[in-house]
Each structure stands twice: as C-alpha cells, then as structure tokens.
Amino acid sequence: xxxxxxxxxxxxxxxxxxxxxxxxxxxxxxxxxxxxxxxxxxxxxxxxxxxxxxxxxxxxxxxxxxxxxxxxxxxxxxxxxxxxxxxxxxxxxxxxxxxxxxxxxxxxxxxxxxxxx
Numbered sequence: 001x002x003x004x005x006x007x008x009x010x011x012x013x014x015x016x017x018x019x020x021x022x023x024x025x026x027x028x029x030x031x032x033x034x035x036x037x038x039x040x041x042x043x044x045x046x047x048x049x050x051x052x053x054x055x056x057x058x059x060x061x062x063x064x065x066x067x068x069x070x071x072x073x074x075x076x077x078x079x080x081x082x083x084x085x086x087x088x089x090x091x092x093x094x095x096x097x098x099x100x101x102x103x104x105x106x107x108x109x110x111x112x113x114x115x116x117x
Contacts, residue, residue: 008065013058014055014058014061015055015071021051022051022079023082025045073110
C-alpha cells in the first residue's frame with residue numbers, strides 16, 4: 001500500500017517532471033529555427049512520449065486524493081512555473097512585470113479550485 005504522503009506528493013513531483021519534458025517538446029525547438037519542420041515535429045513527439053510516461057501515472061495516482069479538476073489546475077500552475085524558468089534560462093527571454101502579473105492572476109484563479117471554504 002502506498003503511503004499517504006506519496007499519494008499527495010507524487011502528482012506534484014511527476015507533473016513537474018512531465019512539464020519539463022513537455023516544455024522542451026513544445027518550445028525547445030525555438031532555438032533551432034533552421035531545423036526542418038518535420039524533424040522538429042518528430043523530435044517533439046519523441047520528447048513528449050516521456051512527458052506522457054510521467055503525466056499518466058501522476059494523474060492515475062493523484063486521482064485517489066485529488067479531483068480531476070484539481071489535477072488539471074495543478075498541472076496548469078506547474079506548467080506556468082516550468083515555462084517561466086525555461087523562458088528565462090533556456091530561451092534567454094526575460095519575464096516582464098505584465099507576464100508575471102498575468103501568471104499571478106492565473107495562479108489566483110487556480111487557488112479557487114482548491115479553496116474548501
């Protein structure tokens with residue numbers, strides 16, 4: 001039997017790792033604009049395979065303690081955090097205050113999904 005801590009933590013950990021793969025699959029090719037589009041598509045699909053290998057178990061495990069809406073919301077917030085880091089560290093694109101404000105508003109909306117009041 002899985003521990004309670006693992007059941008709550010696994011979706012966060014696995015979705016975080018899966019989002020790293022998916023962010024590279026969707027945006028990593030932007031550094032290689034000269035690469036043929038078909039090559040970029042195939043490479044992105046290959047990277048995305050690993051994203052699915054992490055996201056599917058994350059949702060399967062997490063659905064025992066989180067609703068599907070909570071899992072989706074969690075995934076979206078994780079995506080924003082991973083993308084923000086990726087944008088700055090890999091693409092060398094600074095985040096503007098407007099972008100950060102928009103991300104914060106999305107996170108605030110996501111908090112409503114988890115609000116139990």
